[in-house]
Amino acid sequence: GAGVSQSPSNKVTEKGKDVELRCDPISGHTALYWYRQSLGQGLEFLIYFQGNSAPDKSGLPSDRFSAERTGGSVSTLTIQRTQQEDSAVYLCASSLFAGSLAGELFFGEGSRLTVL
């Protein structure tokens, strides 16, 4: 497809389980971002990948959260030992350029995570 693809679209899990959320950015986009949006709230920055540079992990809320981007394309956000406060929509976005050439972010439809 032409847009940013995220899977799963919905995930219900039990407290303490690990979850993986996947993002397939637009082909050729060098920048990839993960955000978290809790119900009725704003977009909370989690992590940012740019090309082969070290990712900016400054937004990850705890060491239970990690993300990787393989081959400069697909990214996986992993949440270990999920807690109820992790329940949110996790949004992935990609951009052709970033930094001094920052461009429009293209967002996926999000992965809605519910931790019971």
Added chain:
Amino acid sequence: AQKVTQAQTEISVVEKEDVTLDCVYETRDTTYYLFWYKQPPSGELVFLIRRNSFDEQNEISGRYSWNFQKSTSSFNFTITASQVVDSAVYFCALSEARGKIIFGKGTRLHILP
């Protein structure tokens, strides 16, 4: 530190009124970009505008206009003659040279018929 403040949590106006959404930012960079995004009830985020720090010209696009003032670190968004379809959450965002993009908490706009 990088910060975006949208002080207006929620605004309600009657259709056809003009409305301005405020955005104040903080950055130590001299090169940066500012954005506005719209999130309608359907949930998808829609890009509205990008402005770089060296371009302080105001911009108008149909009923939408943006006022960028570096002196007050503000990038305000005005909708003229509002319509019910404008009802959404609007986010202001800031990108510094490093590339990290942060968003404000958003302003929920209700346009009443």
